[in-house]
Amino acid sequence: MTTAPSTSTEEAPKPPAPASGKSAWAGLRPLVLRLHFYAGVLVAPFLLVAALTGLLYAASFQAEKIVYDHELTVPVGDRKLPVSEQVAAAREAHPEGTISAVRPSPEADATTRVMLSGTPGVDPDHTLAVFVDPYTAKVRGELEQYGSTGALPLRTWIDEFHRDLHLGEPGRLYSEFAASWLWVIACGGLVLWFSRRRALRRIRGTGGRRRTLALHGGVGVWAAAGFVFLSATGLTWSTYAGANIGELRTSLGQETPSVSAAAAGEHAGHGAAGGTAGDAAHGVGLDRILAAARAEGLGDPVEIVPPADEKSAYVVRQIQRSWPEKQDSVAVDPASGEVTDVLRFDDYPVLAKLTRWGIDLHTGNLFGLVNQIALMVLALTLILLILWGYRMWWQRGRGSAFGRPVPRGAWQQVPPYVLVPLLAAIAVLGYFVPLLGIPLAAFLAVDIVLGEVAHRRGRRTYTSGTAAR
Numbered sequence: 483m484t485t486a487p488s489t490s491t492e493e494a495p496k497p498p499a500p501a502s503g504k505s506a507w508a509g510l511r512p513l514v515l516r517l518h519f520y521a522g523v524l525v526a527p528f529l530l531v532a533a534l535t536g537l538l539y540a541a542s543f544q545a546e547k548i549v550y551d552h553e554l555t556v557p558v559g560d561r562k563l564p565v566s567e568q569v570a571a572a573r574e575a576h577p578e579g580t581i582s583a584v585r586p587s588p589e590a591d592a593t594t595r596v597m598l599s600g601t602p603g604v605d606p607d608h609t610l611a612v613f614v615d616p617y618t619a620k621v622r623g624e625l626e627q628y629g630s631t632g633a634l635p636l637r638t639w640i641d642e643f644h645r646d647l648h649l650g651e652p653g654r655l656y657s658e659f660a661a662s663w664l665w666v667i668a669c670g671g672l673v674l675w676f677s678r679r680r681a682l683r684r685i686r687g688t689g690g691r692r693r694t695l696a697l698h699g700g701v702g703v704w705a706a707a708g709f710v711f712l713s714a715t716g717l718t719w720s721t722y723a724g725a726n727i728g729e730l731r732t733s734l735g736q737e738t739p740s741v742s743a744a745a746a747g748e749h750a751g752h753g754a755a756g757g758t759a760g761d762a763a764h765g766v767g768l769d770r771i772l773a774a775a776r777a778e779g780l781g782d783p784v785e786i787v788p789p790a791d792e793k794s795a796y797v798v799r800q801i802q803r804s805w806p807e808k809q810d811s812v813a814v815d816p817a818s819g820e821v822t823d824v825l826r827f828d829d830y831p832v833l834a835k836l837t838r839w840g841i842d843l844h845t846g847n848l849f850g851l852v853n854q855i856a857l858m859v860l861a862l863t864l865i866l867l868i869l870w871g872y873r874m875w876w877q878r879g880r881g882s883a884f885g886r887p888v889p890r891g892a893w894q895q896v897p898p899y900v901l902v903p904l905l906a907a908i909a910v911l912g913y914f915v916p917l918l919g920i921p922l923a924a925f926l927a928v929d930i931v932l933g934e935v936a937h938r939r940g941r942r943t944y945t946s947g948t949a950a951r
């Protein structure tokens with residue numbers, strides 16, 4: 483929720499000696515305050531980058547429609563041509579590479595996309611999308627495409643900037659680090675806000691640092707749930723925490739299922755289309771494949787994936803990520819045109835559904851424009867909270883210097899019956915979320931060493947001063 487927090491002198495006094503009968507929260511609050519302060523100060527730069535790039539990404543969906551309007555839309559005609567004719571036109575214009583998928587025109591004014599893999603000059607992880615007018619079979623252009631949502635160059639560039647700063651796998655650590663700590667900062671700030679006296683929460687009639695603190699906390703309270711959600715869903719496809727989450731889902735039998743693409747029966751291996759989808763000389767052709775999927779209830783938008791080899795079937799799957807989601811899929815024998823397997827989204831395990839919804843909500847797909855606006859508001863809110871947090875730190879100082887940090891030693895005030903289970907929970911959580919656990923352990927180690935050094939220096943100063951007298 484809140485980043486780079488700081489507290490006034492009366493809020494963060496030097497931890498006193500433990501008092502008998504002291505409540506658990508009275509001892510725990512200084513520890514939460516210190517963690518919130520340091521986490522905010524040190525993690526805020528990473529969160530700021532994530533918020534700015536996330537803001538751009540949320541806006542990129544609508545920008546993409548404007549920038550690539552010529553490729554994405556066509557004048558509405560009288561009758562759409564068979565998909566096989568549209569694919570043939572794309573192949574005539576671009577014979578290079580192999581067809582990896584076909585997305586028939588999902589709306590009256592939308593083009594058909596024919597995706598080619600292995601195309602010279604195109605990133606191996608991307609495909610070349612050829613846009614075809616479904617009414618005339620004329621090619622309207624071609625663009626590099628990435629991911630299951632069909633991101634085009636503008637959105638792809640922003641997406642990679644948000645995910646890894648265009649640094650590849652090493653760059654993904656920045657976004658995982660930010661996601662690992664965002665929920666900690668948010669929950670810590672939320673707890674601190676509600677533990678404050680009501681009079682200290684007021685914004686009206688206050689000024690200076692107290693007003694900044696009231697704005698920082700008040701706005702953060704309203705956005706906390708959104709930050710926790712972004713943190714949790716962002717971790718689901720991160721490098722380390724994401725792998726742990728995937729292993730946990732697998733152990734619980736909650737992984738995302740997939741339709742079986744094995745061709746069935748005596749026709750397997752005969753007439754498979756391979757990488758030449760839509761070629762009438764191979765199998766029953768794309769039009770019958772699509773018709774078989776339609777008969778199973780698969781409405782637009784759909785994606786047709788050609789067989790991987792002679793023993794595989796076509797896979798036709800729905801690709802609508804907006805609500806209500808369409809995620810059904812079928813496998814169709816390329817020789818007979820018969821459906822060999824059906825997978826319904828309704829049959830997904832609970833965690834697989836929640837993961838799908840969470841990712842689509844995080845990326846701005848689930849509720850379309852409303853979803854994207856909400857993400858932009860969250861990103862702007864996070865930016866403001868970071869700036870207010872650093873301003874509070876500055877205001878806490880004297881003159882032109884940043885303020886002092888919250889005094890160390892807060893953990894000594896936590897009762898053992900709270901501290902021991904808390905440390906155990908942090909250890910388990912740190913194991914599953916390494917970019918939370920490792921930095922936290924490093925911070926504690928450095929803090930302990932610095933505290934010991936300061937203590938020894940103070941004792942030496944006191945001893946030498948006594949001897950001098």
